[in-house]
Amino acid sequence: MWLSEHVILHCFHCTQQFVHFLRNIQQDLDDDTLQKVAMEMNLSETAYIRPLNATDDHRTGNRFGLRWFTTTEEVKLCGHATLASAAVLFYEIGNTSDKITFETLSGELVVRRDGDHLLMDFPIGLTQHRIAADYDGVIKALGVLPGVQDVTWCPSLSYLLVRLNDGWTRADFEQWQPDIGQLERSVTGVIVLIVTTRGGRQQGFADQAGRDYDFVSRCFAPWSGIAEDPVTGSAQTVLGYYWGQQLAKEEFYTRQCSQRGGEIEIRVEGDRVHLRGKATLVLKGVLHI
DSSP states (O other), rough: OOOEEEEEEEETTTTTEEEEEOOSSSOOHHHHHHHHHHHHHHSOOOEEEEETTOOOOOOOOOOOEEEEEOOOOOSOOOOHHHHHHHHHIIIIOOOOOEEEEEEEOOOOOOOOEEEEEEEEEEEEEEEEEEEEEGHHHHHHOOOSSSSSSEEHHHHHHHEEEEOOOOTHHHHHHHOOOHHHHHHHHSSOOOOOEEEOOOOOOGGBBBBBTTTTEEEEEEEEGGGGGGGSSSSSSHHHHHHHHHHHHHHOOEEEEEEEOSOEEEEEEEEEETEEEEEOOOOEEEEEEEOOO
């Protein structure tokens, strides 16, 4: 009988994640079982942490394997589930390390303690310019827009980014709803669609304390069984690169404007992107498989 501890964490005040700590390295769960568990959990992503060696101590070790599954497939990168996984190790299991390195499909990802926050170190999401007319079906599925200013593609993640013309208010952007069914049918080979724009404080692009957002975004992934992701850490690696090129900046304060929404702090350093956030434990238990 396998036992895996699992918790749900509320990260960046917006996205719930299931995290399963697999204690037994000798008898790994097969991919079909991992996928079925993720489907049953029915959240944006389910994360699986496992020790890399039989002698590793989960309270003192600083290297673990990490995989992420949506309800339909495994994905190469998930920021929130990485944050949640580190929070499980640090806060729930009591790991004493200052930093943890996860071995993943996107290479080594490091999460460090940063006061009462956690700081994640991810590879940057380099983008390539694309011709908007080549994605006419996608743009039509987005519905009534203020216009499309730019389209770029991140080949490492298979993420498509569409930048809208300025002109919308924050309320316009948050209330706008694309046709998800049409969007799913409009293109293949895309994992996540990022839609981004920016505006001034007078259009509402600032937080409750009056701090301006450098840009805002929303993320859609119907091809992975997710109509809209509340907040997408991996997308910020793409947005950090794109807006860094556009604004000649390295540090950003941004909001993902889904219904639940959330703020993210981004810092670009060379070929890496640092994301800073918090996680809160709301549920824990034991899953018997």
